[in-house]
Amino acid sequence: MEVEFARLRRFDAFSKPLEDFRVKTCGGAIVTAVSGVLMMVLFVSELHYYMSKEIRSELYVDPSRGQKLRIEVDLEFPHLPCMLLSVDVMDISGEEQTDVLNNLERTHLRPFNQQQGSFAPTANADNIDVEVQPTLDPNRCESCYGAEMEETQCCNTCQAVHDAYRQRRWALRDLETVAQCQREGFVMTINEQKTWGCRITGHLLVNKVSGNFHFAPGKSHDRSHIHVHDVNTFGITKFNTSHRIYHLSFGSSFPGAVFPLDNTTTVAEADSMMFQYFVKVVPTVFVDLEGQVVHTNQFSVTKHSRSVSTSAVTPGIQHGRDGLPGVFVLYDPSAIVVRLTETRRGFRHFLTSVCSIIGGVFTVAGLLDSCLYHSVRSLQHKLELGKVS
Numbered sequence: 400m401e402v403e404f405a406r407l408r409r410f411d412a413f414s415k416p417l418e419d420f421r422v423k424t425c426g427g428a429i430v431t432a433v434s435g436v437l438m439m440v441l442f443v444s445e446l447h448y449y450m451s452k453e454i455r456s457e458l459y460v461d462p463s464r465g466q467k468l469r470i471e472v473d474l475e476f477p478h479l480p481c482m483l484l485s486v487d488v489m490d491i492s493g494e495e496q497t498d499v500l501n502n503l504e505r506t507h508l509r510p511f512n513q514q515q516g517s518f519a520p521t522a523n524a525d526n527i528d529v530e531v532q533p534t535l536d537p538n539r540c541e542s543c544y545g546a547e548m549e550e551t552q553c554c555n556t557c558q559a560v561h562d563a564y565r566q567r568r569w570a571l572r573d574l575e576t577v578a579q580c581q582r583e584g585f586v587m588t589i590n591e592q593k594t595w596g597c598r599i600t601g602h603l604l605v606n607k608v609s610g611n612f613h614f615a616p617g618k619s620h621d622r623s624h625i626h627v628h629d630v631n632t633f634g635i636t637k638f639n640t641s642h643r644i645y646h647l648s649f650g651s652s653f654p655g656a657v658f659p660l661d662n663t664t665t666v667a668e669a670d671s672m673m674f675q676y677f678v679k680v681v682p683t684v685f686v687d688l689e690g691q692v693v694h695t696n697q698f699s700v701t702k703h704s705r706s707v708s709t710s711a712v713t714p715g716i717q718h719g720r721d722g723l724p725g726v727f728v729l730y731d732p733s734a735i736v737v738r739l740t741e742t743r744r745g746f747r748h749f750l751t752s753v754c755s756i757i758g759g760v761f762t763v764a765g766l767l768d769s770c771l772y773h774s775v776r777s778l779q780h781k782l783e784l785g786k787v788s
């Protein structure tokens with residue numbers, strides 16, 4: 400039996416010196432304490448790293464087609480009334496959505512203290528309808544002021560005249576000469592709301608191709624294939640296009656998502672400024688630990704602004720070619736998809752790291768300690784020799 404153990408003992412890689420030959424020193428105690436603390440710190444940081452989630456990213460060419468882009472918007476114009484602002488979407492496929500109203504909510508911002516320039520939101524702007532007086536004959540047929548498409552067309556409200564003009568792609572200049580508008584107090588409403596602001600909240604659905612959407616004063620229409628905003632209708636020629644973007648995104652959020660335009664305020668130093676945001680939309684697929692997939696988009700943005708002269712070629716009519724006052728977002732979807740996958744870090748890797756921390760610190764401390772011990776010993780030795788001679 401003794402012989403068996405003796406054989407086994409030969410394989411011990413950790414041969415032990417006899418206790419009698421060991422000395423404990425103060426220096427050794429200090430090195431032990433310091434290395435203990437170091438080990439603890441390194442272990443905690445390694446544990447923290449192990450507990451955190453790893454995000455792996457990969458790129459590939461977008462295989463999807465015919466998808467829609469959902470654009471979430473929430474922005475505020477403190478100096479442009481809602482009745483003036485129109486929202487249009489245009490893309491290179493030729494699709495156009497003019498004066499988008501569904502899915503977008505407009506809130507009036509009425510200055511209650513002009514000096515302080517503070518605003519109070521009032522009722523939903525789309526609910527403030529111009530009242531039609533009840534004494535009117537319901538079977539009446541009023542003139543469309545030359546804009547009727549057929550003989551029998553009637554324009555019984557100011558809005559109807561407006562729509563008829565837009566259908567004809569004409570600009571309705573003098574509202575005061577239109578009896579319907581005078582009767583409905585449209586002009587008065589404009590004068591009252593001139594100093595109000597507007598906040599637009601909601602979402603837009605667009606094709607996943609390059610395009611733009613813009614918030615600009617004046618109703619838009621096409622005039623010989625040029626996008627035109629008719630701004631003179633309201634008799635206002637100067638626009639302060641200062642705006643604050645509360646939120647702008649091209650899809651839902653995911654952990655770690657960054658929206659570069661959120662909570663940004665832009666002040667227009669000059670009248671009728673045109674602000675352009677050039678947005679590169681990067682389709683993103685996010686897969687979390689539970690395997691839930693979020694299809695969304697990230698984006699990067701560059702900004703450009705310039706002053707547009709309102710007294711351009713035709714007074715009051717703003718041509719798309721010369722630029723329009725307002726906020727334009729020009730988006731361009733990328734063909735490359737980023738796929739972000741959340742994963743846990745490997746336990747084996749963690750175990751290896753912990754072992755190497757303990758072993759490494761222990762070895763280095765041992766080296767340091769023996770250096771310290773020997774140099775102190777040799778110093779003592781020399782001092783003793785010095786004393787003797």
Ligand SMILES: *[C@@H]1O[C@H](CO)[C@@H](O)[C@H](O)[C@H]1NC(C)=O
Pocket residue numbers: 658661662
């Ligand atoms: C923007 O402001 C809102 C409200 O103050 C806040 O909840 C949100 O986290 C902010 N967003 C950014 C990107 O700072």
Ligand SMILES: *[C@@H]1O[C@H](CO)[C@@H](O)[C@H](O)[C@H]1NC(C)=O
Pocket residue numbers: 477478639640641666667668669670
């Ligand atoms: C537009 O309004 C902002 C305040 O929101 C102001 O600082 C700026 O000077 C105004 N711009 C012009 C041209 O009046």
